Amino acid sequence: MHVLIDPAALAARLDDPGTVVLDVRWTLAEPDGRDAYRTGHIPGAVYVDLDGELADHAATGEGRHPLPSEAAFTAAMRRWGLREGDTAVVVDDAGGMSAARAWWLLRHAGWADVRLLDGALAAWRDAGLPLETGDVVPEPGDATARFGAMPVVDLDEADALASAGAGVLLDARAAERYRGDVEPIDPRAGHIPGAVSAPTAGNLAPDGRFLPAEALRERFAEFGVDGRHPVAVYCGSGVNAAHEVAALAVAGIDAALYPGSFSQWSNRPERPVATGAEPGGA
DSSP states (O other): OEEEHHHHHHHHHOOOOTEEEEEEEEEEEOOOOHHHHSSSOOOOOOEHHHHHHSSSTTOOOOOOSEEEEEEEHHHHHOOOOOOTTTTEEOOSSTTTHHHHHHHHHHHHHTOOOOOTTOOOOOOHHHHTTBBOOOOOOOOOOOEEEEEEEEBBBBBBHHHHHHHSSSEEEOOOOHHHHHHTSSSSSSOOOOTTTTTTOOOOGGGGGGTTTTTOOHHHHHHHHHHTTOSOOOOOEESSSSSSHHHHHHHHHHTTOOOOOOOSHHHHHHTTTSSSSBBBSSSOOO
């Protein structure tokens, strides 16, 4: 699976009508990235609304960012101008943390060639490559989502993975949220008992690019990921966890996503929450 593309390689493909660039500006603090997109984006890039197109907020009990339906995601893909056989390149201005959600969903939908811009917009700017302003409205595409190409686990499967010792459940949030020192948005602080803290920011080098594959394999091995046993990832709402799934893919390791993540788990009073630096917690 090709996961990444560097700025020079993307720049060389911008005149190719079969390459579609998707701009997924989003953060918890500023979920609507349209203004930032309009101020400057990669030429031809189409804005993607993470909250509106990469999640289904009508679903209840499934966490803060439930997966969209196949029909809704098909409509989004077509709005972006995607046509069968296209290469999709997803980008943000946050090291790929939000763009990875689009990468994962497109892979899940059966899209054959989806790339994350390595280093995100910062790397594009550092390379001296151009930006354009305003909106891009492409001709509608003919893409169709067919979910099932990427593995997922639900709440019970995540619980079994963490507690039964048959695999590894990684917590991609910042370490202080894992420990339960702070919790800015979910109702309870801490982590799923048995989950291992593996902050997704640690998958990036200081320049914001992904670590080399061998370095990522070594990092995940420290968390008990050996490539032979199942591994799944969660975060707060299934967004940053997709970035960790992408990092595992760069390392050559298949991993499942727990879409409901801690926002679903912590809203279930019957589910225990652990605190502290160790998987078992206190």
